[in-house]
Each structure stands twice: as C-alpha cells, then as structure tokens.
Amino acid sequence: MAGLLAGLLLVLLGLPIVSLVLRISPGLLIDRLSEPLVLEALRLSLVTSLAATAVVVGLGLPVAYLLAMREFPGKRVLEALIDLPMVLPPTVAGVALLTAFGRNGLAGHALSAVGITLPFTTLGVVVAQAFVAAPFFIGAARAGFTEVDRKYLDAAATLRASPVRAFLMVLGPLAAPAILAGAATGWARALGEFGATITFAGNMPGVTQTMPLAVYLALQSDLDAAIALSVLLLLFSLTILLTIRVGPSRLGALIARARRPPR
Amino acid sequence: MTGVFRVALALLGLPAVASPLPEPAPGTVVVFAAASLGESFRELGRVYEQQHPGTTVQFSFAGSQQLALQMEQGAPADVFASADQHWMEYLKDKGLVEGETPVFVRNRLAVIVPRTNPARISRLEDLVRRGTKLVLAAEQVPVGKYSREVLRKLAASPNFPPDYDRRVLANVVSQEENVKSVVAKVQLGEADAGIVYRSDVTPAVSRYVTALEIPEAFNVMAEYPIAVLKSARHAEAARQFVDLVRGSEGQRVLQSHRFIPTTATEAASHP
Numbered sequence: 001m002a003g004l005l006a007g008l009l010l011v012l013l014g015l016p017i018v019s020l021v022l023r024i025s026p027g028l029l030i031d032r033l034s035e036p037l038v039l040e041a042l043r044l045s046l047v048t049s050l051a052a053t054a055v056v057v058g059l060g061l062p063v064a065y066l067l068a069m070r071e072f073p074g075k076r077v078l079e080a081l082i083d084l085p086m087v088l089p090p091t092v093a094g095v096a097l098l099t100a101f102g103r104n105g106l107a108g109h110a111l112s113a114v115g116i117t118l119p120f121t122t123l124g125v126v127v128a129q130a131f132v133a134a135p136f137f138i139g140a141a142r143a144g145f146t147e148v149d150r151k152y153l154d155a156a157a158t159l160r161a162s163p164v165r166a167f168l169m170v171l172g173p174l175a176a177p178a179i180l181a182g183a184a185t186g187w188a189r190a191l192g193e194f195g196a197t198i199t200f201a202g203n204m205p206g207v208t209q210t211m212p213l214a215v216y217l218a219l220q221s222d223l224d225a226a227i228a229l230s231v232l233l234l235l236f237s238l239t240i241l242l243t244i245r246v247g248p249s250r251l252g253a254l255i256a257r258a259r260r261p262p263r
Numbered sequence: 264m265t266g267v268f269r270v271a272l273a274l275l276g277l278p279a280v281a282s283p284l285p286e287p288a289p290g291t292v293v294v295f296a297a298a299s300l301g302e303s304f305r306e307l308g309r310v311y312e313q314q315h316p317g318t319t320v321q322f323s324f325a326g327s328q329q330l331a332l333q334m335e336q337g338a339p340a341d342v343f344a345s346a347d348q349h350w351m352e353y354l355k356d357k358g359l360v361e362g363e364t365p366v367f368v369r370n371r372l373a374v375i376v377p378r379t380n381p382a383r384i385s386r387l388e389d390l391v392r393r394g395t396k397l398v399l400a401a402e403q404v405p406v407g408k409y410s411r412e413v414l415r416k417l418a419a420s421p422n423f424p425p426d427y428d429r430r431v432l433a434n435v436v437s438q439e440e441n442v443k444s445v446v447a448k449v450q451l452g453e454a455d456a457g458i459v460y461r462s463d464v465t466p467a468v469s470r471y472v473t474a475l476e477i478p479e480a481f482n483v484m485a486e487y488p489i490a491v492l493k494s495a496r497h498a499e500a501a502r503q504f505v506d507l508v509r510g511s512e513g514q515r516v517l518q519s520h521r522f523i524p525t526t527a528t529e530a531a532s533h534p
Contacts (some may be wrong), residue, residue, distance in 0.1 A: 098451060102453050103381070103453055104451065104452040104453075120436035132470075202294055202436060202448070203401070203437050203439065203440075204438065216440070217403075219327055220326060220328045220333060220404070221332070223332065223336075248476075
C-alpha cells in the first residue's frame with residue numbers, strides 16, 4: 001500500500017519534470033545558455049538567492065535559537081509573525097513589502113534618507129526573497145535545536161561551559177545537519193520566488209529579472225523559450241541541491257580514502 | 264487500515280473528478296479579453312446577463328499575449344477580444360480563429376504620473392531626465408508595443424531630440440506583463456511615470472494619478488479586434504455577446520469608459 005502511494009506521488013512530482021526535459025533538445029538548450037538575457041537571469045538568480053539565504057541564516061539563526069531554548073512574553077506572536085510569509089500568497093507579500101518599504105511606504109522615507117531604494121533594485125529582489133524564505137529556515141533550524149538531547153547540554157553545563165561555548169561545541173554541531181537542510185530549503189524557496197519579486201522589485205533584465213521572471217515573461221510570447229529556460233533553471237537547482245545533500249558526505253569519504261596509506 | 268482504505272477510495276474517485284479541460288457550467292459564455300477592457304466588459308457582461316436570463320458571462324482578463332498563448336495551449340474560450348491585431352492574427356495563424364475579426368473599439372495612449380509627481384514631470388520632454396523611473400508594459404504586450412511606437416514617433420518629430428526614444432527607454436525600470444500592473448505601479452507612487460491607455464485613467468485611478476496628453480499626431484490608435492473562436496462551446500451565445508459589444512449599447516458603454524467607439528456605419532458594414 002505504502003509502495004503504491006509512494007509510486008503515485010513519484011508520478012505526480014516526477015512526470016512534470018520528465019515531460020519538461022523531454023520537450024527540449026540538448027542542442028537547443030546549449031544555444032539558449034549562450035543568450036545574454038538567459039545568462040543575466042541565471043547570474044541574477046544565483047547572486048540574489050545566495051545573498052537572501054545569507055541574510056536569512058544570519059538573522060534567523062539567533063531567532064531560531066531563542067525560540068528553541070527560551071520562553072519569553074510574546075513568543076507566540078513572534079512565532080505567528082515568522083510563519084506569516086509562508087501563508088501569504090507571494091503577490092500579497094509583494095504588495096505588503098511595497099506598503100512597508102516602497103517609496104511611499106511606512107519605512108520608505110527613512111530608507112531614502114539613508115540613500116536606500118528597494119523597489120526596482122537588485123537589493124529589493126534580495127529583500128523579497130529573504131522575506132519568503134525566512135520561515136522555512138527558521139522552522140528547520142529551530143527543530144534542529146529542539147531535537148538535540150538535553151543531556152548533552154546538561155553535560156556541557158556541568159563542565160562549566162559558557163552558553164557560547166556550549167553552542168559552538170555542542171548544540172551547533174549536533175544541530176548542524178538540520179540547520180544546513182533548512183538553509184538549503186530556504187535557498188530553494190528564494191531561488192523560485194516570483195510573485196513577491198515581480199510586484200515589489202519589478203521586472204528588468206540584468207537588475208531584477210531573475211530566472212522565474214524570465215520564464216514567465218518568455219511564456220507570454222514564446223513557449224519553446226519558456227521551456228528551455230525552465231529546464232535550465234531545473235538543472236541549475238538540481239545540481240546545487242544534490243551538491244548540498246551529497247557533497248559533504250562524499251567529500252568526507254574521499255578525504256578518508258585519501259588518508260589511508262597506499263597498498 | 265481504514266485510513267488507508269479511505270485514501271484508496273478517494274484515489275479511485277479521481278477519474279470522475281478529472282476531466283481533460285475545465286467545463287464551464289452550461290449556459291456560460293467564456294470571454295478572454297485584454298486587461299484594459301476589464302471595467303467596460305464587466306459592465307457589458309451584466310447587461311448581457313440581464314438580456315439573456317439563464318446565461319452567465321465568465322471573463323478572463325490579462326495581457327492579450329498571455330491569453331493568446333493560453334488559448335493556443337487549449338484554454339477554453341468562446342470569445343477573444345484583443346488589444347491589437349497582432350495577437351488576433353497569431354490565433355488565425357494557429358487556426359483557432361476563422362473568418363471575420365472586426366475591430367470593435369479603439370483606444371489612445373496617455374502618460375500618467377503620480378499625483379504627488381515626485382519627478383516633477385510636466386511635459387513629455389521631461390521623460391528623458393536621467394533617473395526618472397519609467398514603467399512600461401513589456402514589448403509583447405500590446406500597450407508595450409504601442410508605447411514604444413509613440414516614443415519613436417516623438418523622436419522622429421522636429422520638436423523632440425532624435426534620440427528621445429532611446430533616452431526615455433533607458434529610464435525604464437520595470438516591464439510589466441499587462442497594462443493594469445503599470446497603472447498600479449504609478450498609482451502606488453513607486454514609478455515616476457507610466458504609459459497606459461487613456462481608458463485606464465478611470466475616476467478611481469484619477470484620485471492617485473495625473474494624465475499627460477500625448478498629442479494626436481504622435482499618439483497611436485490602438486485597434487481592438489474581436490472574434491468568436493472556432494472551438495467555442497457556446498457559439499450562438501458568443502455571437503450574441505459580440506453583437507452586444509459592437510452594437511449601439513456596447514459602444515455607448517465603451518465610450519463611457521473613455522474608449523473610442525467605432526462609427527455606427529463601420530459596425531453595420533461588418534456583419
């Protein structure tokens with residue numbers, strides 16, 4: 001039974017991807033890859049999604065720690081706030097970002113005062129992506145912290161380790177796989193972000209036209225171009241996701257083998 | 264075990280639910296229309312439903328290019344009203360539309376700026392100013408194509424610099440996929456200016472924007488063709504909707520929404 005259901009899910013998830021890949025020839029794909037517009041979109045997607053992930057991890061890790069380890073007034077409100085971007089339709093998120101950080105937004109004047117403009121800029125893309133990706137990372141990181149067995153932290157405490165030391169030597173390393181997986185999920189969400197980006201940051205090749213936007217625009221006039229771009233984005237994402245999942249363990253195994261004395 | 268059983272039952276029921284294409288309720292006319300026709304066509308839809316009790320009109324408004332692609336991929340529509348000839352010809356080439364595709368209304372372009380006018384744009388010449396945030400529709404969108412045509416016409420005229428269009432286009436900060444998104448960006452005050460249809464400057468929109476006239480000599484006359492699709496499921500009802508749009512009442516409604524009606528003689532000579 002489980003096998004049948006798993007099989008059905010595999011079809012649901014796998015068939016669209018297989019059909020997509022089958023629609024395009026490798027030759028055509030290589031041609032597309034050399035188009036400046038495509039390269040721009042790929043570069044923009046890579047740069048913005050990585051920047052957004054860095055922001056989300058940098059700001060989100062402390063938040064995840066607090067949520068996992070401490071109780072404080074307003075904790076429930078903070079939890080709801082963090083989950084919000086996940087339930088908001090992306091375009092709504094975009095509108096919300098505009099009303100907050102747009103030129104006439106609540107924080108708009110403050111931002112322009114320090115010379116920061118967000119709409120129609122690459123920075124705006126990063127903000128939009130970080131907004132939607134944050135809940136994914138924070139949720140995973142928090143779960144990672146919570147799952148660490150307390151006895152290890154207690155042992156660290158009895159050995160008089162400061163909270164910082166306990167984090168660096170015990171909690172962090174033990175939660176690392178979950179944190180890494182959370183970062184990968186957040187990165188994937190940032191890479192695929194469309195609705196908030198096009199609404200908040202706009203659509204301009206080289207500045208804000210990430211791959212998902214390029215696909216959507218291509219879809220308006222040239223289905224083959226849209227398919228080619230979609231496949232490129234798919235291969236791109238797949239490569240990096242596989243590297244993240246398989247890479248560290250493979251690398252470790254390679255190093256171990258290299259260390260063994262030759263026979 | 265019962266949980267699994269229920270899931271299996273639900274899965275077995277799927278074929279009954281799944282159908283190749285979504286079926287509109289019987290007595291529904293599906294109209295795919297350019298985004299700029301939103302307000303006027305909704306009003307005409309209500310008129311139609313009053314005149315034909317038992318039939319409802321279902322609209323899908325989007326950039327004409329997006330609708331054309333959707334219909335090509337099999338989206339079920341009875342009527343297509345495009346904002347330019349190009350996307351109607353596109354469907355003709357694909358064999359989805361046959362025969363008459365009369366122009367039922369016309370439109371002109373206008374430049375809009377937010378009421379607060381942050382970039383101090385008072386004349387068309389001001390659009391070349393470096394740093395002006397101009398929002399246009401993408402080139403595949405009819406109004407995007409028309410906008411670029413207007414800029415070219417201005418550049419070719421003696422009163423404007425010959426590189427006027429190039430300099431203005433250098434100020435574009437976003438290319439939207441339908442005209443209403445352009446309106447929204449200007450309304451929100453995020454864009455300094457946008458080029459849209461005159462009909463998009465509705466009373467509601469006017470509260471937030473000011474329109475700059477584009478002189479007739481440089482403006483374009485956007486032509487909107489309409490057609491019943493070959494694959495229309497409710498061809499007769501579809502034809503009646505087209506007749507309503509092209510008739511005196513439809514033209515009156517369109518005119519009230521700042522479109523330019525086709526003359527009565529034109530409407531009569533294209534059956």
